[in-house]
Amino acid sequence: MAEERFEIRIAGSGGQGVILATELIGQAIALYEEGLYVVQSQAYGPEARGGKSKAEVVISRSPIDYPKVVAPNLQVILTQAAAEEFAPDTTPGGRIVYDDFFVTDLPGLSTGSRSAGSVEDYHGRIDARVYTLPIVRTARDKLGKEIVTNMVALGCVGRVLDLEKIASPDSIRKAIAGHFPVKKIADLNIEAFNEGYEIFRHSPLP
Numbered sequence: 001m002a003e004e005r006f007e008i009r010i011a012g013s014g015g016q017g018v019i020l021a022t023e024l025i026g027q028a029i030a031l032y033e034e035g036l037y038v039v040q041s042q043a044y045g046p047e048a049r050g051g052k053s054k055a056e057v058v059i060s061r062s063p064i065d066y067p068k069v070v071a072p073n074l075q076v077i078l079t080q081a082a083a084e085e086f087a088p089d090t091t092p093g094g095r096i097v098y099d100d101f102f103v104t105d106l107p108g109l110s111t112g113s114r115s116a117g118s119v120e121d122y123h124g125r126i127d128a129r130v131y132t133l134p135i136v137r138t139a140r141d142k143l144g145k146e147i148v149t150n151m152v153a154l155g156c157v158g159r160v161l162d163l164e165k166i167a168s169p170d171s172i173r174k175a176i177a178g179h180f181p182v183k184k185i186a187d188l189n190i191e192a193f194n195e196g197y198e199i200f201r202h203s204p205l206p
Contacts, residue, residue, distance in 0.1 A: 001036070001166045004061050007069040010153055011054040011086045012078030012099075017150030018042075022055035024154060024175045025161075029059055031178075032171035036060065039067040052081050059166060074160050076153045078135065083107050092127040097156050097200070099135040099149075106130065129205045131156075138195050148192035151176070155196020162197075163206060169197055 008025065010018040019042045026040040042055040056069040071091035077083045078099045087107040090096055098106060107126075133156065139149040154172065161167040173190050180186035 001059070001061065001164060003073070005064075006059045006074075006164065006166060007072040007091070008057040008059070008074045008076075008157060009054055009069050009072040009086065009089070010056075010076045010078075010150075010157070011052070011082035012102075013082070014053045016053065016078055017147070018053055018078070018153070019055040020179075021150040021154040021157070022057045024172060024179060025057045025157060025167075027178070028167055028171040028175040029057075032174055033167050036166070037062065037064050039064050041067055041069075052079070052085065054082065054086065074157065076135075076156055078102060078149065078153065080105060088126060090126055090128045093129075094127075095129045095131065095160060096126070097131045097133055097135075097153075099153075100132040101134070101136040103132070106132070131200070131203050131205065133199050133203060135196065135199075138199060139192060142195060143188070143192055145188065145192075148189055151189045151192035152196035152199075155193040155198070156200040157196075158193060159197045159200040169193075 010021050012018050022040050026038050029036050029038040037060045039058045058064055071089060073091050073094045075090055076097045079102045083103045084107055087096055135152045136149050139152050140146040158169045158172045162169055176189050177186045180189055
């Protein structure tokens with residue numbers, strides 16, 4: 001882990017399972033990685049289910065004095081409303097992963113291009129690597145279960161944590177397996193995680 005503190009936000013709508021995804025990140029770090037501190041937090045919009053929802057994880061080499069995300073190094077954003085609200089928070093040089101089905105208008109993108117790269121926010125430039133990936137479509141069309149969208153999103157996070165040398169994907173797989181006592185359900189969720197890991201691994205940017 002190159003930085004002292006690494007912040008992650010997964011944002012979407014209530015019912016998409018973003019809280020569980022971040023809880024599993026926290027469990028993976030706490031139980032299976034050494035020398036790191038981790039805190040998970042969450043928030044719903046006033047509409048609750050179907051409204052905006054975000055869940056966050058802070059990972060640090062030292063004790064965490066402030067548990068909330070300030071400027072996320074990584075955001076995975078699953079809805080248009082969440083994109084418009086949260087994309088500008090990304091730390092300079094960070095990563096934003098958008099779902100390519102529900103996020104159809106990338107915030108501030110002035111060129112009309114949906115290729116990976118930096119985009120401009122309505123209020124200024126977002127210095128970030130931007131990915132548009134088939135998160136929902138992978139869950140729904142390839143796995144046949146839109147309910148595992150959160151695990152596909154988690155797979156994208158898992159790939160970044162691997163690239164940043166923060167956590168092994170096997171640590172997250174263990175956390176998933178430990179959360180679901182029924183093996184068939186655990187296997188489906190691990191498969192969804194693996195699919196998310198691979199779609200990020202094959203994206204144009206590292």
